[in-house]
Amino acid sequence: MKIVEQYLRAVGYKLPWKSRKDITEELRSLLMDQIEADFGTDIGEKEAKKIITNFGSPSKVAARYKKSKQVISPGLTDLYLMIIVIMAGGMFIAFTTVFVVEALQDLPEGRELAKQIFQVFSNTLGTWIGGVGGLTLIFIVLTRFFSGSIDTDEKWTVEDLKDIRLDEKLESTAESIFSIVFLFILIILMNLYPSIITLGENLFSRTGFALGHRVIIEVFRSYIGLLTLLWTLGIVFRVIVLYKGEKFNWLKFFEFGLSAAVALLAGSMLFNHRLYYYEQGWIGFKVILVIVLVVNLVEIGSGLFRMVRNKVVE
Numbered sequence: 004m005k006i007v008e009q010y011l012r013a014v015g016y017k018l019p020w021k022s023r024k025d026i027t028e029e030l031r032s033l034l035m036d037q038i039e040a041d042f043g044t045d046i047g048e049k050e051a052k053k054i055i056t057n058f059g060s061p062s063k064v065a066a067r068y069k070k071s072k073q074v075i076s077p078g079l080t081d082l083y084l085m086i087i088v089i090m091a092g093g094m095f096i097a098f099t100t101v102f103v104v105e106a107l108q109d110l111p112e113g114r115e116l117a118k119q120i121f122q123v124f125s126n127t128l129g130t131w132i133g134g135v136g137g138l139t140l141i142f143i144v145l146t147r148f149f150s151g152s153i154d155t156d157e158k159w160t161v162e163d164l165k166d167i168r169l170d171e172k173l174e175s176t177a178e179s180i181f182s183i184v185f186l187f188i189l190i191i192l193m194n195l196y197p198s199i200i201t202l203g204e205n206l207f208s209r210t211g212f213a214l215g216h217r218v219i220i221e222v223f224r225s226y227i228g229l230l231t232l233l234w235t236l237g238i239v240f241r242v243i244v245l246y247k248g249e250k251f252n253w254l255k256f257f258e259f260g261l262s263a264a265v266a267l268l269a270g271s272m273l274f275n276h277r278l279y280y281y282e283q284g285w286i287g288f289k290v291i292l293v294i295v296l297v298v299n300l301v302e303i304g305s306g307l308f309r310m311v312r313n314k315v316v317e
Contacts, residue, residue, distance in 0.1 A: 006048050007034055010055050017065035017080075026068045034058065056160070075142045083142050090134050092239055095127045103228075120194045179245040186234045186241075193227050200288065207287075215284020222278045229268055236261055259303055266299040 011034075015027045034054060042050040058064055062080060075083055102123045192199055200218050208214055240261060243254060272278060273292040285293070 004048065004051055006051050006055065007031070007038075010034075010058075010061070013061040014064050017061055018068060022068075030064070030068075075139075075146050079142055079145060083138070086138060087135055088239070088242055090138070091127070091131050091242075092235075094130050094134070095123075095235065098123045098126050098130075117195045124191075179241045182241050183238050183245075186238050190231050190234050193230060197224055197227060204287065212286065213284075215286040216279040216282045216289065218288045219278055219280060222275075226268070226272060233261065233265055233268065255306065259306060262299040262302050262306075266296050266303070269293075269296040269299070 011027050011031055014030060015023050018026050037058075038046055038051055038054050041054065102119055105119070198220050200223065201220060204214055204217055240254070240258060269292045273289055273296065276282065279288075
């Protein structure tokens, strides 16, 4: 039954990935046994919703299956994690803004520029860790003294499950973590060592294949700010997906917007003749841009198709 599977998926997102499958199967068995015991085998969605409501919100059900005692109340966990993500993004934007303002005034170059960029990440990480420590203490206190009166899950209803799509394949935990690490490495490399593109071109030339063009690094530097912004938004998106476990409607539009922005930037770089030396062919950096452009356009198209199909089905 669809509503049962949506409920199981919502609970599963809040369980440790190692035991998620086994616990989900156990919970499915308990749910179906309870439904059959109360209403028999011939039941509808209305009866299933009653049983699900009695089982409780996904956060509370998942908390019952977790072996270790939680320091923070299950009802406060989602709010706690959301604030952590917002803090990380806010601090990164704040320190990046300070860096840009100071860089426009002093115009640093070479090692000094690399040092200041590194400080953006180190200051963000250090401040974020300190902020998380203070925030954790606050939530521990709330859990210890006010968990009975403060519960963000108290307004949860079974109707909240309707936005969960069972036909969408989401990124696995490993895929999300890999994407986050990969994008973070790209941000570091392109800001500290953009000439790595030239190094890659030189290595490619040694294979015996002729390059159809070469990237002018001085012009490429003008794109690094936009690339960093889009990659950072990509990290934020995957952190949210990793945390929420489900692409809700607003998150899908965020993904579409991000894919469109990446495709637009890739197209702009692809046809910017000032970005390349001797344009005699497509072999080289343009191939990467074409792949990025096509992949993002396909993602937008397939995503819109699924949304339209789901609306028609509903």
